[in-house]
Amino acid sequence: MNILIVHGPNLNLLGEAKGDPCSYAELNARLRSFAAQLGASVKIVQSNHEGLLIDTLQAERGWADCVLINPAALTHTSYALRECLRIINRPTIEVHLEDIRRRETWRRRSVIKDVCEAQVMGKGLESYLDGLERLVSGKYRGTAKGRAKRAAAVARPVKKSSVAETKEARAPKTLGRGAPRTGATKPVKTLGRGLEVADASKLLKQAADTLAPSSVKTLGRNDEAASAGLVKVGINRAAVRERIASRLGRKTTPSALATWAREQWLNLERGAATEMGQRELLSETLQTLALSATPAGHMSDDGLIDLMTRLE
Structure with missing residues (x-):
């Protein structure tokens, strides 16, 4: 071998x-x-x-x-x-x-x-x-x-x-080509996953365009109202874990989860309240979930379980 x-x-x-x-x-x-x-x-x-x-x-x-x-x-x-x-x-x-x-x-x-x-x-x-x-x-x-x-x-x-x-x-x-020259350009700011801001924003926009509103299934309540409620009381780990668990239980679709996560991530970017000390973790997790319905960001059940573990 x-x-x-x-x-x-x-x-x-x-x-x-x-x-x-x-x-x-x-x-x-x-x-x-x-x-x-x-x-x-x-x-x-x-x-x-x-x-x-x-x-x-x-x-x-x-x-x-x-x-x-x-x-x-x-x-x-x-x-x-x-x-x-x-x-x-x-x-x-x-x-x-x-x-x-x-x-x-x-x-x-x-x-x-x-x-x-x-x-x-x-x-x-x-x-x-x-x-x-x-x-x-x-x-x-x-x-x-x-x-x-x-x-x-x-x-x-x-x-x-x-x-x-x-x-x-x-x-x-x-296979390295030696140390980088001095005077290198300033590193581009990243959004927690190593993606450049422009790349992440582009992917999130593509994800939103791909996910038609008709494909989003709700669990007996209006998603927009749920999102608004989360913003009011603060986006927290428990709410994200609940959404992931719903996806793992096949109670909601990948596109619905991605749409919800994108809305929450945008709310964070606009300054929405979050669970104390968890803004960075929540932002990174929501980005990952928002991209999970795209080919580049597809996640398996094991990947979703890992996210839940990190949110404990």
């Missing part, structure tokens, strides 16, 4: 920050060693540039049977990477050294989750080994035997020569 291992931006600096579980060289040495133990061949690539990661996935799609990917910061923003993974259609597992669900609000959402077989996170080095073993076995949710193998691999010391070899002769290719 051939496995393409993809490291996203800044992972080449792994080991330089306090608290890192291992160095970048050690990580790749362990991956190669464990892959050999499993009888798999691996290619490892790292880049700080989204386009070059996509180019690599496209170029290696004929060789790779599956993909192990840690998109790093691109996890939360890269719809282009998501689309590439969907098109090449190889079994993919997303891994993270830390549990992104326990980090800052903007880091908790993965835009590639829905095109991956599984997510493995919060286990340090073992996140990668776990994902690797799952891909080889084809059992994407993991096995007890695999957990024992990974534990042994983590505990096994890495020879200095192996790390040196990784750093020099067998160093994975870095």
